[in-house]
Amino acid sequence: MLRIHNVKVKLGEKRYAKVISQFLNVREKEISHVTLVKQSIDARRQQVHFICSFDFMVPDEESYLKKYTCLQKVKPYHYQYLPATDQHVLIVGSGPAGLFCAYVLAMSGQKVTIIERGQEVAKREKAVNDLMERGVLHPQSNIAFGEGGAGTFSDGKLTTGVKNERIRYILETFVRFGAPDDILYMNKPHIGTDYLRQVIQNMRNFLISKGVTFLFETQMIDFHQKDPGFDVVVLQNQKQQTIHTDLLVLAIGHSARDTYELLYHKNVPLQQKAFAVGVRIEQSQEKINHIQYKKSASSPYLKAAPYKLAVQSGKRGVYTFCMCPGGFVVPSQHEEGTICVNGMSYYARDGLNANSAVLVTISTDDFPSAHPLAGIEFQRKLERKAFEMGGGRYFAPVQKAMDYIAGEVHPLGKIKPTYQPGYQICDLNEVFPDFINQHLKEGLLLMNQKMPGFIDEDTILTGVETRSSAPLRILRGENYQSEINGLYPIGEGAGYAGGIMSSAIDGIMCAENILKNK
Numbered sequence: 001m002l003r004i005h006n007v008k009v010k011l012g013e014k015r016y017a018k019v020i021s022q023f024l025n026v027r028e029k030e031i032s033h034v035t036l037v038k039q040s041i042d043a044r045r046q047q048v049h050f051i052c053s054f055d056f057m058v059p060d061e062e063s064y065l066k067k068y069t070c071l072q073k074v075k076p077y078h079y080q081y082l083p084a085t086d087q088h089v090l091i092v093g094s095g096p097a098g099l100f101c102a103y104v105l106a107m108s109g110q111k112v113t114i115i116e117r118g119q120e121v122a123k124r125e126k127a128v129n130d131l132m133e134r135g136v137l138h139p140q141s142n143i144a145f146g147e148g149g150a151g152t153f154s155d156g157k158l159t160t161g162v163k164n165e166r167i168r169y170i171l172e173t174f175v176r177f178g179a180p181d182d183i184l185y186m187n188k189p190h191i192g193t194d195y196l197r198q199v200i201q202n203m204r205n206f207l208i209s210k211g212v213t214f215l216f217e218t219q220m221i222d223f224h225q226k227d228p229g230f231d232v233v234v235l236q237n238q239k240q241q242t243i244h245t246d247l248l249v250l251a252i253g254h255s256a257r258d259t260y261e262l263l264y265h266k267n268v269p270l271q272q273k274a275f276a277v278g279v280r281i282e283q284s285q286e287k288i289n290h291i292q293y294k295k296s297a298s299s300p301y302l303k304a305a306p307y308k309l310a311v312q313s314g315k316r317g318v319y320t321f322c323m324c325p326g327g328f329v330v331p332s333q334h335e336e337g338t339i340c341v342n343g344m345s346y347y348a349r350d351g352l353n354a355n356s357a358v359l360v361t362i363s364t365d366d367f368p369s370a371h372p373l374a375g376i377e378f379q380r381k382l383e384r385k386a387f388e389m390g391g392g393r394y395f396a397p398v399q400k401a402m403d404y405i406a407g408e409v410h411p412l413g414k415i416k417p418t419y420q421p422g423y424q425i426c427d428l429n430e431v432f433p434d435f436i437n438q439h440l441k442e443g444l445l446l447m448n449q450k451m452p453g454f455i456d457e458d459t460i461l462t463g464v465e466t467r468s469s470a471p472l473r474i475l476r477g478e479n480y481q482s483e484i485n486g487l488y489p490i491g492e493g494a495g496y497a498g499g500i501m502s503s504a505i506d507g508i509m510c511a512e513n514i515l516k517n518k
Contacts, residue, residue: 001055002064003037003074009050011301020054024068033057040187041302048296079169082515084109089514090232090245091115092220092259095149096500097491098251099203100170101507106210108515113243114212115234117219117256118146120204121197128153131331132420135393140219143342144255144334147216148200150467151500153332155324155345156191158183160501170504177202180347188306192347222262223248225484247486247514251507252493254470255334257376259493269475269483270372273495276321276359276468277382278440279428279461280329280341281401282415283454285354288325291453304349307356309454311446316361318443321468323356325349328418329462331394338383339396341419341465353418357465358447360439375471385431386464391424397431398423401459405441413458423462431463470495480513488514 007023009016016036021028038053055074058064065071081104089105091098094116102112117140118124124146127138143153158171171183174191177199183189191199204214215236222233229246252259264270285304289297292305304325311318327345343355367374389397396419403410409427417423429437448455473495480488490496490503490510497503 093251
């Protein structure tokens, strides 16, 4: 099998063998078994096109390799499972880190139990709808907590800056359980919250068939180290019980604040970590399409356009994060009396608004103290202020972007907030401390210079986004274990990942370390 990169393909063109033959100037009948392995969008000119990579076969590979330096020989990647041990592994959390850790262990024949404080997907959807439609918050089952983790109610982005051979394995696993095939070749793949919910349920059912035990609505409230293993105290249906396990994996997610406190009191080594806070910006998706795709904006072969921007305001970075084309702003808080927002979109990305976080970097020097949990208090203060400014009922504070920059408050224009259960127009300057306002405003203006039209008279901001990443790190060694032998902190909540893919990678590598550390 040969691979060729950087092939220009017109929008709508599917005759890939012909495209490759023209690129190499050979007869089309020599090209067979063509597979599209990578597709990105080149929108630098007025006419947008794809840049593609293909795998294909020819009668004499060696002669092609000698003649064309642009070709390379490739072999299919196959993940190799390690043999199981006789240890029982208890995983706390069913987000991507926990699920993929369990998946690899189960495929090796390991005994695994997953506990999750939130509900399974079907019940969780009802809890989320309670908040969005009626303003009723369920602290243990919401957009932050429940089967699949926080990413279940997101855009389902599968991009990562991490270079790792396991990425293909993760994507193929998602497809195996119902994800669209295009995630295997899209440069910026996404599943969408609708597909992701079904994928997670299919994955759970398969894991159960492999012997994995799932305990939903089950929260770890304490653990005691034994020799060997741990006694893990859980709360289920308002009753405490103890589960003994040989190994304890913490895939807790970045919103498990009470678990962080437990770890602190159990003397598990924790370390402050920088993160970022800001707002969700909403614009007309149609306008973003025209800015990004120009004359090709109405092409049926292009989905809603994304964007990604990063600027420097003084010594602080300001950047867009988790951009959701054709998406919605959603409530991601789990604590009463707080507001925290995130972005979500369906696979079709066919909503009227584009939305993205616009974040200002926060260093540990900004924290109120040197306490390992001080970053949580920094987040919580902003979330409580946002709740207050929204007027209660879990309404979010909203303001036109230009008004925020000018320090004025006027009625909204054509862009209507997608956030539910509702919103209150107010001055977001009162939510943030002055230094965040300064850098956020400057950042917005610089972004508008880089991408003219990013802000117009109708663009709106919704506050606040505070959960871009964990505000601390649960320290671990190269073997993925904490100083407490047999305790494995992983994923985004442990401070070692950011997003679905890097969390899944971390979960897989944790499983490998467990299987190696017999």
